[in-house]
Amino acid sequence: MSGHSSYQPSTGIERWIDQRLPLPRMVYDSFVAYPVPRNLNYAYTFGAMLSVMLIVQILSGVVLAMHYTASTAEAFVSVEKIMRDVNHGWLLRYMHSNGASFFFIAVYLHIARGLYYGSYKAPREILWILGVVIYLLMMATGFMGYVLPWGQMSFWGATVITGFFTAFPLVGEWIQQFLLGGFAVDQPTLNRFFSLHYLLPFMIAGVVVLHVWALHVTGQTNPTGVEVKSKTDTVPFTPYATLKDAFGVSVFLIVYAWFIFYMPNYLGHPDNYIPADALKTPAHIVPEWYYLPFYAMLRAITFNVGPIDSKLGGVLVMFGSIIILFFLPWLDTSKVRSAVYRPWYKLFFWIFVANSIFLGWLGAMPAEGGGLIALLFGGDLKGNYVGYSQLGTLYYFGFFLVIMPLLGLFETPRRIPNSITEAVLEQQSKKAGSATPEPAKATV
Amino acid sequence: MKKLATSLLSLALLAGLGIAQAGAQENHEAAGAEAHAEGATPHYPIHHPKNVKWSFAGPFGHYDKQQLQRGLKIYTEVCSACHSMQLLPFRTLEDLGYSEAQVKAFAANYQVQDGPNDEGEMFERAGVPSDHFPSPFPNTQAAAAANNGAAPPDFSLIGKARGITRGFPQFVVDIFTQYQEGGPDYIYSLITGYQEPPQGVEVPEGGHYNPYFANAASLAMAPPIADDQVTFDDGSPQTVDQYAKDVSAFLMWAAEPHLEERKRTGFMVMVFLVIFSGLIYLTKKSVYANKGH
Numbered sequence: 001m002s003g004h005s006s007y008q009p010s011t012g013i014e015r016w017i018d019q020r021l022p023l024p025r026m027v028y029d030s031f032v033a034y035p036v037p038r039n040l041n042y043a044y045t046f047g048a049m050l051s052v053m054l055i056v057q058i059l060s061g062v063v064l065a066m067h068y069t070a071s072t073a074e075a076f077v078s079v080e081k082i083m084r085d086v087n088h089g090w091l092l093r094y095m096h097s098n099g100a101s102f103f104f105i106a107v108y109l110h111i112a113r114g115l116y117y118g119s120y121k122a123p124r125e126i127l128w129i130l131g132v133v134i135y136l137l138m139m140a141t142g143f144m145g146y147v148l149p150w151g152q153m154s155f156w157g158a159t160v161i162t163g164f165f166t167a168f169p170l171v172g173e174w175i176q177q178f179l180l181g182g183f184a185v186d187q188p189t190l191n192r193f194f195s196l197h198y199l200l201p202f203m204i205a206g207v208v209v210l211h212v213w214a215l216h217v218t219g220q221t222n223p224t225g226v227e228v229k230s231k232t233d234t235v236p237f238t239p240y241a242t243l244k245d246a247f248g249v250s251v252f253l254i255v256y257a258w259f260i261f262y263m264p265n266y267l268g269h270p271d272n273y274i275p276a277d278a279l280k281t282p283a284h285i286v287p288e289w290y291y292l293p294f295y296a297m298l299r300a301i302t303f304n305v306g307p308i309d310s311k312l313g314g315v316l317v318m319f320g321s322i323i324i325l326f327f328l329p330w331l332d333t334s335k336v337r338s339a340v341y342r343p344w345y346k347l348f349f350w351i352f353v354a355n356s357i358f359l360g361w362l363g364a365m366p367a368e369g370g371g372l373i374a375l376l377f378g379g380d381l382k383g384n385y386v387g388y389s390q391l392g393t394l395y396y397f398g399f400f401l402v403i404m405p406l407l408g409l410f411e412t413p414r415r416i417p418n419s420i421t422e423a424v425l426e427q428q429s430k431k432a433g434s435a436t437p438e439p440a441k442a443t444v
Numbered sequence: 445m446k447k448l449a450t451s452l453l454s455l456a457l458l459a460g461l462g463i464a465q466a467g468a469q470e471n472h473e474a475a476g477a478e479a480h481a482e483g484a485t486p487h488y489p490i491h492h493p494k495n496v497k498w499s500f501a502g503p504f505g506h507y508d509k510q511q512l513q514r515g516l517k518i519y520t521e522v523c524s525a526c527h528s529m530q531l532l533p534f535r536t537l538e539d540l541g542y543s544e545a546q547v548k549a550f551a552a553n554y555q556v557q558d559g560p561n562d563e564g565e566m567f568e569r570a571g572v573p574s575d576h577f578p579s580p581f582p583n584t585q586a587a588a589a590a591n592n593g594a595a596p597p598d599f600s601l602i603g604k605a606r607g608i609t610r611g612f613p614q615f616v617v618d619i620f621t622q623y624q625e626g627g628p629d630y631i632y633s634l635i636t637g638y639q640e641p642p643q644g645v646e647v648p649e650g651g652h653y654n655p656y657f658a659n660a661a662s663l664a665m666a667p668p669i670a671d672d673q674v675t676f677d678d679g680s681p682q683t684v685d686q687y688a689k690d691v692s693a694f695l696m697w698a699a700e701p702h703l704e705e706r707k708r709t710g711f712m713v714m715v716f717l718v719i720f721s722g723l724i725y726l727t728k729k730s731v732y733a734n735k736g737h
Contacts, residue, residue: 080531080601083702090702091709235735243728250721257717261710262503262622265604270627273605273699274597283488283659361612 006033030216035234036241037222039424043117044220044241045248046110052249053103054208058201060096068148070194072187075150076275094264100142101267102256104290107135116349118337119221125329127214132325134207139291139322141200144193146288147185151272156285158185158193164298167312184278224423225337226416233420284366292363293356294318297396299367300389317393324400331400333408341414345407352399359392490655493608493633496689498625500696503711506704507697509541510678515694516540518674518687523599526591528579531600532698535573539701547573554578592650594664603627603692603699608658627699628692630658635688638667 007025009015018025067086069078082089111131114120120128143161147154162185165175181188219228228234235241259266267289271282287295301314308316324331339346365385372394374380375387417423499508516537519529534551538544551571556578559566571578579598581587587595597605607626610618617623637656647653651662672682680686697703 077531084531084536090706094706239731240735243724243731247721247724247728250717250724254714254717254721257710257713258622261706261713263619263624264706265624266618270605270607273601364609 005029030212030237031242032236032238034216034237035228035231036220036237037228037233037420038235038240039222039224039420040220040241040244041223042244042248043109043113043223045245046106046113048245049106049249049252050103050110051208052253053099053106054201054205057096057099057103058205060092060099061198061201063092064096065198068194070148070190072150072190072276075148075190079149091260094260096145098256098259098264098267100145101288101290102252102259103138104142106252107138108290111135112353115352116339116346117221117223118225118332118334118339120329121332121337122329124214124218124221127211127218128329129326130207130211130214132322134204134211135325136322137200137204137207141197141204142288142290144197144200146272147190147193148197149272150190150276152274152276152280152282153269153272153285155185155276155278156282157287158189160285161287162189164315164318167309167315169312221337222420223338223340224417224420225341226418226420226423229419230421286364289360289364292361293359293392293396294321294363296359296363296389297321297393299363300386300393302367302371302386302390317397321393321396324397328400328404332404333406334404334411334413335408336413336416341416342407342411343414344411348399348403348407351395355392355395355399359389359396362389362392486661488660489608489658490661491633491637492610493626493629493656494636496625496629496632496692498628498693498696500693500703501625502622503707505707507539508693510680511690511693512540512697513542514674514676514678514680514686514690515692515697517676518669518691519599519694521674522669523691524577524580526580526587526596527599528581528587528596529577529599529698530579531576531598533574533576534571536701539697544573551575592664596665599695599698601699602631603696605699606630606658625696628696630656631692631695632688635668635691636685 005025005028007018007022007028009018009024014024017023064082067078067082067089069075079093082093084090086092114128114131143157147158162176162179165179166172168175177183179189180186181192222228269286286292295318298314298318301310301317303313304310305313334342334345336342339349362385367386367389369375369384369386369388370378370380371384372387372390375384375391380387417426498505499511500506519527534547534554537547537550542550551573554571554575554577555568556571556575557566558569561567579587581590581595584595604627608630609615610623610626633656634654637654638652639655641647641653641662645653645661647662650664651660652664652666653662655661657663667684669684669687671684674682674687676682680690700706
């Protein structure tokens with residue numbers, strides 16, 4: 001909603017600054033006067049949580065980097081020095097390691113919100129694509145950060161994940177060696193991962209600026225999916241959205257603190273408290289939980305398709321599962337934005353959420369079982385993780401490639417209100433009856 | 445309609461997880477009973493660790509200093525013959541309730557290598573509080589050579605470096621019960637878990653059957669401690685069971701020395717955040733109420 005600025009510098013100093021660098025004006029227009037739809041619910045507060053998490057991660061990370069040594073001989077011990085001897089080092093380190101997880105929890109909820117309310121549809125395609133770019137950068141940052149403590153899972157996770165690239169014909173090995181800085185995970189790998197782990201968050205911050213910029217051009221979506229039409233449809237960002245965001249963030253921080261202070265190692269893997277040993281492979285190499293759904297899809301491809309062997313197939317499926325998100329705005333053919341008015345889409349959306357969680361669980365299980373055919377026709381239901389993963393992968397891609405395009409053609413949407421105000425008033429008059437529908441809140 | 449759909453879905457999801465999990469459990473049992481008879485991948489450990497009641501569990505958990513002191517005694521008299529604890533300086537033993545002088549005296553019991561001196565020679569001297577626990581072997585290779593090829597793991601972090609996957613739905617319950625004692629539970633179960641192998645189970649040469657071991661049906665370490673091996677002067681029972689508990693608690697402390705401080709800070713943070721959230725919520729409510737229609 002870039003409109004006229006309503007900023008009025010009230011003092012001489014403010015006027016002086018405003019004429020030279022209108023930064024206060026920009027902040028005022030973007031975070032105070034900025035009009036937001038009046039019907040935003042708590043599903044719209046994850047953006048604020050993500051901003052908070054990015055700041056927490058950068059601040060704690062900068063201090064951790066002051067004490068960390070990026071050397072294969074000393075990295076593990078330097079992290080333990082932080083845990084034991086640095087003042088409140090344990091707090092910084094647990095904030096940072098659990099912060100990564102909570103960053104991902106927030107981003108998954110944020111993405112789910114976008115999927116539910118159709119936030120990716122025109123005119124917000126670029127906004128959505130920038131979001132996917134941020135998500136990709138987060139994945140890279142998280143992965144490289146996990147390598148830094150140089151524990152067993154760090155080392156072997158790095159070995160396995162960089163090994164994916166060798167699946168590509170011709171260039172694969174070259175890419176892997178380029179990433180590793182050698183033929184195996186070693187000192188050059190650790191050095192460059194540390195360098196990039198420090199760099200990428202600032203790139204994330206840069207893309208976040210673009211993301212917010214794009215958001216402020218198109219304006220926010222809202223649970224009805226109807227665009228803002230008049231002034232009565234909106235409220236000023238401050239105090240309305242600010243306070244709602246503040247409450248959402250505060251509750252989010254309670255859960256975050258629960259993990260930092262009471263179960264800081266729950267989301268990690270015990271093996272990462274064993275120093276990296278290139279001669280001892282852990283029994284199960286498991287990536288961090290936030291990659292597990294993708295890991296499950298990678299391992300679901302246990303068969304060759306023509307010239308594509310199972311390894312390349314798995315890697316393609318894994319990368320494809322993220323790349324596909326870029327095309328979402330064009331895969332969804334429905335004219336209706338919000339799932340609130342799309343009964344079938346809503347159903348498939350919730351199956352998608354459940355499927356993603358299920359895939360995440362499967363990613364942590366050993367790759368065993370008879371596969372999909374045995375699952376469906378052979379009655380091989382127990383412990384057939386491969387079969388379930390294949391089923392989940394099928395649904396994951398089916399949701400984007402089949403369900404989304406077709407639903408737009410066949411689904412009959414419910415009646416859409418003419419304006420946000422109408423929807424709000426309707427709901428208020430109905431309030432005596434049933435409870436107000438809750439926003440999409442997927443728990444990860 | 446939506447509620448119905450979501451609840452149906454969550455049910456379906458739970459059922460799916462349940463079926464798959466049941467399969468996993470079954471594999472577990474089978475692996476124990478029939479070992480690797482049919483070439484199926486065996487799952488270890490055969491038994492899940494026993495759950496011990498630890499003083500340091502839960503939101504107000506704290507270490508029992510008496511217990512840690514007993515654990516230290518067990519470590520120094522028994523475990524330290526093979527297991528190093530490289531990350532721990534003696535000075536941290538003050539956490540266990542010892543005075544500075546006691547820690548000094550304790551450190552002086554050890555001979556540590558120092559140097560080189562002005563002549564370029566390495567020399568031995570009595571330990572001081574800033575020294576770390578000396579390792580029983582000069583290097584990993586020597587440790588492995590003396591122990592059937594498998595170097596005994598360092599104990600600095602073992603309290604956090606072990607833990608058996610709890611499986612569904614336990615891992616969900618754990619979030620609410622704050623279960624973080626997988627390490628000490630595992631160590632306790634391992635020490636107390638040695639037993640005669642069941643009929644038909646072959647234990648390899650130099651192995652000792654233990655269904656609680658994470659990676660196989662047997663391990664190279666013989667039962668490390670026996671009843672009455674370590675003398676306690678506080679009247680605690682001198683049994684393997686008590687030893688196992690005390691040394692596990694000690695190793696948890698060694699791995700996470702700031703646990704008490706962490707939980708104490710956590711409580712203050714929680715109180716603050718809950719009050720803060722409440723105030724923000726009330727502010728938000730009153731601002732929205734004044735919005736007018």
